[in-house]
Amino acid sequence: MLSELLTEEKIRFxxxxxxxxxxxAQVAEPLLDAGDITPGYVDAMIESIAAGGTYIHxxxxxxxxxxxxxxxxxxxxxxxxxxTERPAPLLDLPEHAVDLYFCFAAADTAAHxxxxxxxxxxxxxxxxxxxxxxxxxxxxxxxxxxxxxxRASK
Numbered sequence: 001m002l003s004e005l006l007t008e009e010k011i012r013f014x015x016x017x018x019x020x021x022x023x024x025a026q027v028a029e030p031l032l033d034a035g036d037i038t039p040g041y042v043d044a045m046i047e048s049i050a051a052g053g054t055y056i057h058x059x060x061x062x063x064x065x066x067x068x069x070x071x072x073x074x075x076x077x078x079x080x081x082x083x084t085e086r087p088a089p090l091l092d093l094p095e096h097a098v099d100l101y102f103c104f105a106a107a108d109t110a111a112h113x114x115x116x117x118x119x120x121x122x123x124x125x126x127x128x129x130x131x132x133x134x135x136x137x138x139x140x141x142x143x144x145x146x147x148x149x150x151r152a153s154k
Contacts, residue, residue, distance in 0.1 A: 020090050027103040
């Protein structure tokens with residue numbers, strides 16, 4: 001499932017020094033470009049985080065930015081941004097340092113549940129999680145996810 005959603009064109013790497021708002025905007029860009037979300041969805045994610053949304057920090061320096069479907073999710077989609085220079089801490093709090101941002105949009109509950117379960121399986125695997133962080137290209141990431149899904153299906 002994740003390999004179908006997180007394609008090479010939706011994976012970005014940045015060596016820029018960003019704050020969390022910039023990181024959320026950048027991770028959302030591939031979804032905006034593809035028409036998966038509206039600009040209002042990006043605004044809703046930023047507003048939610050600004051209102052105390054450190055809950056999107058999954059641990060291990062990983063955050064899953066998202067908003068409610070009615071905020072502008074056109075179709076279910078996921079994108080990824082790896083910050084290679086330094087983390088962009090949520091709400092500028094050092095204890096919420098994030099260098100691996102995901103943006104998630106779900107058009108309906110069923111797609112939301114399936115996509116979240118797929119991402120959770122990958123991120124809960126220590127070896128795969130660290131390999132994601134060590135990846136140097138979008139192709140590396142998609143190969144890693146495909147291999148993980150193939151192993152998991154056996």
